[in-house]
Amino acid sequence: MALARTKRLPSRPVILLLQLGVLVAFFLIWHVLTETKILSPFFFGTPMAVLARTWTDFMSGAVWYHLGITLLETALAFAIGTVAGIAFGFWFARAPLISVVFDPYIKAVNALPRVVLAPIFALWLGLGIWSKVALGVTLVFFIVFFNVYQGVKEVSPVVLANARMLGANSRHLFRHVYLPSALSWVFSSLHTAVGFAMVGAVVGEYLGSAAGLGYRIHQAEGVFDTVGVFSGMLVLTIFVVVIDAVVTVIEKRLLHWRPQEAHTTNAQG
């Protein structure tokens, strides 16, 4: 509780104001440095131009289509990766032999930088959305997989024994004990998983595609349009912040039974 805190932080509006101040200061410094030609506007763009470009892109509707594509890829990568991660996480946690045998391979694949897979996926699945979804899935899958595995393994034996004494059969145990426990670990890694789904989508687009935010940034780079690049990054940032806020709301709703944030295992990106 706020009252019991030993070191008092300023109230929430003050913090928001300070956070806004940092943003304004950043744009101000950028503006002054480019305006006085200390930094070349050609290489660094100007904040005014970037904001204006972003505004017109949103107004003209040019960016919405690409935003939609990236969002679709992110959502698909997240959904497929999560479902596969849950399924395999459960399977491995409940079948010790499988998990022991596959352990080194899982670790090896997870250690592989996923970017190198992007050209392969483009080769297999074409330049459409599915090669980006595949890249996102390889990132999301491992985060969810490790968390579900952990969640099933970490079910308290006492809670389990208690449920069995109350008459739970294996189906009940799955639904009332294993699944909630595993899902709590999945939800606590939701931020990371959604973030990685988007990284997969954007990186995939960047490396070869015909639509999406990553494609737009790549296009702008190709013609030395720094304002376009920064505008693309700005749109991407806004997009991430919005998605993150949505995830926070979902998380609060789903994990209300939890006393505090639990630790999660992180897959390597």
Next chain:
Amino acid sequence: MPEVAAKAPALQTDGGAPPALRLEGVTCTFPSPDGRGRTYTAVQGVTFTVAAGEFVSIVGPTGSGKSTILNVAAGLLTPSQGSALTFGAPVSGINPHAGYMFQADALMPWKSALENVAAGLEFRGVPKREAEERARPWLARVGLDRFGDRYPHQLSGGMRKRVALAQTLIVDPKIILMDEPFSALDIQTRQLMENELLDLWSADRKSVVFITHDLEEAISMSDRVLVLSAGPGARLIGEYKVDLDRPRDVAEIRMTPRFLDLHREIWGQLREEVLKGYAQTKLT
């Protein structure tokens, strides 16, 4: 040991009906925690009977395998030797007549108090809505009717124990196994809970096997106290009938002369075991 074995058949006769619970020569051997193929025997040759409606406490020093005995009775653990019978039938798998109140927190943290109490009914095929309707009066009986939508972490230790009690009792088990259920509570809450338990128990006499290391708690609540020796290889070494009047108040009964006599008598035997157990923990 022979004295207990000799007494057991006499207690078993309850109008010819089989006893609620009988353990016969139960020995539990576990692989040693340090590996290397060594084994550790927790309890050895434990034989006792609990009649229907009887409240039996088992006391013993720490590490004497008290929980092991309960786990065998619950069917969570298959003994290396010997057997457990419930109402004349051998226990294989979960004992269907038993409810178990664990020492540690065993509530499902993702379910509210009400959902936790209703869980046992749900597992028995009662629809969720109906199960929760039937759980409400049980929450009221343990004094938590206003806390139904709280999650376990939002409840105090005593409240969680009450929820666990309601959760165990709602499915109407004929035998209640309790493993130091109140040991984590402060002394005042503890006495309140003990009295509540006695109230609930006297309403419809179930068989209770109550594990505790607190001799006063054991005497004040039970019909019979069994003493377990220090582990490893703990055995039942004593049996005492508690002939105190019911209904009892656990706080008041501790002042009566008969209670003090019993306490002195049992403690005389338990003390040695506690010292032995203490010496062993020092050695290892």
